[in-house]
Amino acid sequence: MTPNQQNHSKVKRFAVIGNPVAHSKSPQIHAAFAKQTGIQLQYDLLPTPIEAFESVVERFFAEGGSGLNVTVPFKERAWTMAQGGLTERARVAGAVNTLWWGDDRLHGCNTDGVGLLADLHLLGVDVKGRDVLLVGAGGAARGACAPILEAGCTRLHIVNRTEQRATELHQHIARELPHYAAQLSSGGLDQAQGLWSIVINATSSSISQAAPNLPGMQYMPGALAYDMFYAAHDTAFLQAAKAAGADRTADGLGMLVGQAAAGFAIWHGVTPEIEPVLTMLRAQLSHS
Numbered sequence: 001m002t003p004n005q006q007n008h009s010k011v012k013r014f015a016v017i018g019n020p021v022a023h024s025k026s027p028q029i030h031a032a033f034a035k036q037t038g039i040q041l042q043y044d045l046l047p048t049p050i051e052a053f054e055s056v057v058e059r060f061f062a063e064g065g066s067g068l069n070v071t072v073p074f075k076e077r078a079w080t081m082a083q084g085g086l087t088e089r090a091r092v093a094g095a096v097n098t099l100w101w102g103d104d105r106l107h108g109c110n111t112d113g114v115g116l117l118a119d120l121h122l123l124g125v126d127v128k129g130r131d132v133l134l135v136g137a138g139g140a141a142r143g144a145c146a147p148i149l150e151a152g153c154t155r156l157h158i159v160n161r162t163e164q165r166a167t168e169l170h171q172h173i174a175r176e177l178p179h180y181a182a183q184l185s186s187g188g189l190d191q192a193q194g195l196w197s198i199v200i201n202a203t204s205s206s207i208s209q210a211a212p213n214l215p216g217m218q219y220m221p222g223a224l225a226y227d228m229f230y231a232a233h234d235t236a237f238l239q240a241a242k243a244a245g246a247d248r249t250a251d252g253l254g255m256l257v258g259q260a261a262a263g264f265a266i267w268h269g270v271t272p273e274i275e276p277v278l279t280m281l282r283a284q285l286s287h288s
Contacts, residue, residue: 013064014267015046017056018071022047025281026069029260032280033272041066053077057099057106067100067267069260072204075110075139082108089113092146092176094169095139098263109266112143115259116200116228116252117151118274123250125198125224128152133192135212136202137165140228143259144202145173149180153198156184161203161212163188192217199241201227206235219246228252232285253285254278 016026022045030043046068048056053074060068070078078096079086085107090096096108120127132153134141137160148156160166163186170186193216205212206229219225225241230253234242238249257278265271 011040011042012066012267013042013044014067014069015044015060015065016069016071017046017048017053017060018074019048019050021045021071024071025256026071026260028281029257029277030264032277033261033264036272036276037268037270039268039270048074054081057081061101061106065101067098067263069263070097070099072139075142078108079110082106089143089146092173093142094172095142097139097143097259098266100267109263110143111259111262111266112140112255113145113147114262115255115257116144116226117147118258118261119250119252119254120226122254122275122278123224123248125248126151127198129154130197131155131195131220132157133194133196133199133217134158134202135189135192135200135214136160137162137169138202138204141202142169142172144200145169146177149173149177149183153183156180157192157194157196158184158186159189159192159214160186161189163191189213190215194218195220197223199223199225199246201225201229201235201237204229206231206237209236211236211240217244219244222247224248224250226250226252228255230256230285232288253281257281 016024027043034041075095085105087109090108090110093110098109100107130153158166166186174181192214195218197220225246227235227237230251257274261272261274
């Protein structure tokens with residue numbers, strides 16, 4: 001990869017890269033953060049063919065780009081690209097959602113878990129002492145594991161449609177954070193049985209308006225069902241959660257804004273306010 005020329009441009013250029021990416025709220029979020037902080041920037045959508053991710057990233061930075069947000073399905077490939085400049089959070093996660101160029105190399109961080117914990121805090125939900133069921137083992141789930149464990153959960157059980165993916169994530173996190181190995185477990189979706197106080201859907205099932213089949217899974221009194229996906233109305237997962245007895249439900253819009261704020265802080269050295277932007281987006285969703 002060739003060094004970028006970002007210092008030659010007054011307005012730094014950023015983008016969100018993914019497939020699909022047309023639905024992304026990231027340009028609007030970063031524009032709102034920029035207005036808050038008085039920072040000038042350009043932020044675009046960068047739809048990318050599955051086979052072209054690495055070449056598109058290289059070209060973006062070679063042409064003077066300053067930073068990329070990475071979304072489905074490229075977070076693990078971004079981690080591989082940024083091997084020489086991973087933050088501790090990214091190294092442990094095995095996935096990257098924030099890229100930037102500096103000191104003649106590509107850097108990567110994962111702010112998904114930070115965004116999730118920030119949103120849970122806004123919701124008044126404390127992970128400490130809770131049994132947490134994490135559904136999914138992709139890039140978003142990877143970013144959530146370490147922050148959930150570090151927040152003091154009693155147990156983190158990872159389940160996935162393909163059980164091997166859950167096992168691989170379980171083993172990766174246990175290897176990176178051996179002092180949390182005793183709190184970790186994993187299995188297929190049919191191994192989600194038990195009582196849970198927090199259930200987090202990190203799969204893309206809600207995009208196709210379907211809920212993961214979790215036989216034997218039960219919600220404790222006062223439990224929270226959290227979907228990392230967001231929509232104007234309850235997602236299929238949240239509808240199923242309410243029907244199964246979840247007392248509280250929340251979608252992932254707050255997580256989206258929280259992880260964006262953490263990425264913005266990495267790029268610009270200033271942390272924007274989350275709540276005004278979240279309120280704006282929620283109002284827009286309710287009228288859509």
